[in-house]
Amino acid sequence: MRDSSVAFIGIGAMGTGIAKSLLRQGFDLRVFDTDPNRGRAIGHLENVVVANSAAEAAEGADIAAAILPLPESLREAVSGSHGLIHGLEAGSLFVQMSSVDSATTLEIAACVKEIDVEMVDSPVLRGPDEAERGDLAVLVAGDPASVDRARPFHEAISHKIIYAGELGQASSLKAINNTLNLTIKAAAAEALSAGAASGHQLDAMLEVFEQTAAWNRHLDLVKAAGDAYEGFEVTMRSELTIKDMRHGVLQAARVHSPSPVLAAAYNSLCQAANLIPAESLEDPFLKSLSQASGCKIE
Amino acid sequence: MADEKIAFVGIGIMGSGMLGNVLKAGYDVTAFDLNQEALDAAVDAGATAATSAAEAAANADLVHTVVPGPPELEAAVFGNNGIAAGIRPGSVFIQHATVDPETVISVADRLKKQGVDTIDAPLLRTPGHAASGNLGFPIGAEPDVYARAKDVLATMSDTIYETGAVGTGSALKLVNNMLNITILCGAMEAITLGTKSGLKLGTMIDAFYTTPARALHFEMMPWVFENRDFSPGFYTTLGHKDIRLAVKHALNMRVPTSVSAAAYAMMAQAEAAGLGRETYSSVLKLYEAAAEVTVELERDKLFEDDNV
Numbered sequence: 001m002r003d004s005s006v007a008f009i010g011i012g013a014m015g016t017g018i019a020k021s022l023l024r025q026g027f028d029l030r031v032f033d034t035d036p037n038r039g040r041a042i043g044h045l046e047n048v049v050v051a052n053s054a055a056e057a058a059e060g061a062d063i064a065a066a067i068l069p070l071p072e073s074l075r076e077a078v079s080g081s082h083g084l085i086h087g088l089e090a091g092s093l094f095v096q097m098s099s100v101d102s103a104t105t106l107e108i109a110a111c112v113k114e115i116d117v118e119m120v121d122s123p124v125l126r127g128p129d130e131a132e133r134g135d136l137a138v139l140v141a142g143d144p145a146s147v148d149r150a151r152p153f154h155e156a157i158s159h160k161i162i163y164a165g166e167l168g169q170a171s172s173l174k175a176i177n178n179t180l181n182l183t184i185k186a187a188a189a190e191a192l193s194a195g196a197a198s199g200h201q202l203d204a205m206l207e208v209f210e211q212t213a214a215w216n217r218h219l220d221l222v223k224a225a226g227d228a229y230e231g232f233e234v235t236m237r238s239e240l241t242i243k244d245m246r247h248g249v250l251q252a253a254r255v256h257s258p259s260p261v262l263a264a265a266y267n268s269l270c271q272a273a274n275l276i277p278a279e280s281l282e283d284p285f286l287k288s289l290s291q292a293s294g295c296k297i298e
Numbered sequence: 299m300a301d302e303k304i305a306f307v308g309i310g311i312m313g314s315g316m317l318g319n320v321l322k323a324g325y326d327v328t329a330f331d332l333n334q335e336a337l338d339a340a341v342d343a344g345a346t347a348a349t350s351a352a353e354a355a356a357n358a359d360l361v362h363t364v365v366p367g368p369p370e371l372e373a374a375v376f377g378n379n380g381i382a383a384g385i386r387p388g389s390v391f392i393q394h395a396t397v398d399p400e401t402v403i404s405v406a407d408r409l410k411k412q413g414v415d416t417i418d419a420p421l422l423r424t425p426g427h428a429a430s431g432n433l434g435f436p437i438g439a440e441p442d443v444y445a446r447a448k449d450v451l452a453t454m455s456d457t458i459y460e461t462g463a464v465g466t467g468s469a470l471k472l473v474n475n476m477l478n479i480t481i482l483c484g485a486m487e488a489i490t491l492g493t494k495s496g497l498k499l500g501t502m503i504d505a506f507y508t509t510p511a512r513a514l515h516f517e518m519m520p521w522v523f524e525n526r527d528f529s530p531g532f533y534t535t536l537g538h539k540d541i542r543l544a545v546k547h548a549l550n551m552r553v554p555t556s557v558s559a560a561a562y563a564m565m566a567q568a569e570a571a572g573l574g575r576e577t578y579s580s581v582l583k584l585y586e587a588a589a590e591v592t593v594e595l596e597r598d599k600l601f602e603d604d605n606v
Contacts, residue, residue: 102495120559125509136509162504165496173505176488178509182555183484191477197551198399199468204459208410211434211457212421213479213518217510224371247493257589261480261489261588264560293524295554 005030006153007061007084009077010068010098013236015123017131018067018097024134025156030057034073048113054080058087062162063153064117067097067124067217071104077113090116093149097138099123099240102168103246109142109167118146121167123174124158127235135159141170146256168174169276174250179248181263182241185218185232189285197295202229231281238273245269304328304450305358307351307374307381309336312394313364315428318343321497323453330354339506348379351377352384358399360447361385364394364421367539368401373404387413390446396420396536398472398543399465400550402438407463415443418464419451420471424532434458436468469547476480476558477543479537483561485513489593490585498596499523515579520600522579523593538565538574 005028008019009022012033017027019042028047032054033039043050051057052079058064064084068074072098078084084094094112096105096119109119120142129198137160147163154161164170191214195205206223209215221233245266252259272288290296302325306317321327321344326328330347330353331337341347346356349515351374355361361381363374370395375381383392392413393402405414418438427433434457434559437444444460451458461467486512492502506512535601541562548555564581586592 048518077369091606125505139505139507148360160504160508162501164501164505165498169496172496173492173502176492176495176497176502177505177509177511180484180488180506180513181509184510184513186479186557187477187480187484187561190480190558191473193553194544194548194551194553195470195473198473198547198551199462199466200470200473204461205470205473206432208422208459208474209477212474212478213514214474214481215514216481217512239542251495252487252491253493255491255589257487257491257591258585259491260560261483261557262491263488264557265484268556289553293551295553296550 004028004062005049006059007032007054007055007057007064007087009033009064009066011042012067012069013128015067015129016042016213017128017133018136018160019048019134020045020122020151021134021157022141027153027156030059030061032189033058053082053085054078055082055083058084061088061092063095065094065095065097065153069098070243073100074100074104074108078108078176082297084116085112085117088112088115088117091101092117093152094119094269095122095150096120097122097124098248099174099178099244100171101250105168105171118143119167120146120150120172122150122154123170125174125177129155137162139164139170139173141165141172142167156283175242175244175247177252179262179266180243182269184216186265186268186285189232189283189289192297193286193289193293193295196297214267231286234281236285237279237281238276238284239271239278240274242269302348302359302450303347305330305354305361306345306364307331307354307361308364309340309427310364312428314339315425316362316364316394316433317345318429319431319453321345322449323596327451328354328357333422333572334445344396350379351381352379352595354380354384356384357390358385360390360391360450362392362394365570366536367395367543368397370394371397371401371405372386373419376408379541382409383407385412385414390415390417390443391450392417392419392447393418394421396475396540397468397471397541398547402468403465405504415440416464418467421422422471422474428454434459434460434465437472438462438464449536470546472540472547475537475540476548476555478559479541479565479578480561481513482515482579483564485515486579486582490582490589490591493593494589494591499593500600500602503600504602507531516600519577519579520531522577522582523600524598526581528576531579532567534568534576534578535574536582537578538569541565
């Protein structure tokens, strides 16, 4: 057991699983979420204290971690009036796991550096189920000594740690990864829709695609669903999916790396997401193509 | 029934492998190709050489064509001394090109007037699979027509997908290739963007492979990334043709494939840039040129031991 705690900010879909993995590995947590219900949902567990603010969560913590959906939420949690910087001590480590653009990452790192807190840029890969099992992959970037210091934390929540370089580069890698992921999904949706419009059954298409480099994880999940197929699996609401793709496409523009296919997928997602209610987990790509063409995949 | 007489028109990378397996199974094969070297090789392997496609088709019960795309198929069948000039009523024509459904349906309709039935059987998998007899065939044909060619097709393949009428085999092949090529382009954009952002290729692959960003092209062609070896493989010119036909077909079906269309534009540019006879992953070079960067692997192997 360690003799100091981790200030953990953000008990959402990912945060819950990550927090539980940390607890299993013997970390004490002081948690905070702007939604009091979320804090309460794990507050009953052993070695968890629910704080009333990020600053309060930071009291007595030598490590702080945050996993929040949007740059604004992260800024508020770090430098808002009751943010982490009002509670963290000099020499603490901040493990920043929110998926934000690299500019925001550098901004936050500079902010905590002012109070002598080191930050590692540490977004995570895979989803809520893997978070619960301690089976994420973590990307990490920053000063090597800080990365080392974050290792026990990372090992508690993941099976793989991937070092990406300087601060900001893990954020870039996350954005690029997610953008490619969704581009593959968009392409798969187009192929299935074109095939269905040509009269092909889903089974026949999957059998053929599986033989070639057209195969991908999204189709794996469709195949696994079998008769229970209801479209692509969606684990993140589209607002956040769009945010990740936007970061990827903006990164491409910023560094002057023309990426027309990734950009087309981003545009396609933005259009399609209008068809889906905000909180829904229905796949926008397939819905949009089906509406445009009248095709039905079965 | 190795007593069916076979004709093979088109003995390139795929055709030669296929012909080899048909010969090995004991069939009598007459071959024709515009390329004399290819024809000589077929003769060495045991085929009889014909002096034209018409002559090859004239004595055959089953006539196979393995040519790249629509113009070559049209020429092979209806050009001077083409298959249609010699093929006998009651024979079966089996087309293995990757073409659009409209083209194969048009060819089939015209041959039908001569009393010839058609099987639409484009090819899945690689030249290696053609040589080893392990191709996959999506088959668009009437069941009784397919039955006549079933045994011969089995000598060249290990998987058959009966997809419906003539044209459906081609549609499925096109859609498959459209997806394959679009994923490739997205993946090449991602690694170029990553490189321009200061990331190393191995790091990117490690990350992608833990998520659905895993594009199979990396594990299927590691030498492209390890050694910058862009030798074919699957020619860029064929990839360009296939995705162009696929996107056009999708539009005919009223399916707006905007992402695939962006990939089509890149493949067209790749061919225009002179990459036509390199492997289709050479589209990476276009992205690198635009970003003024070269994607580099920071370790010997694309994959570390625990990855793939």
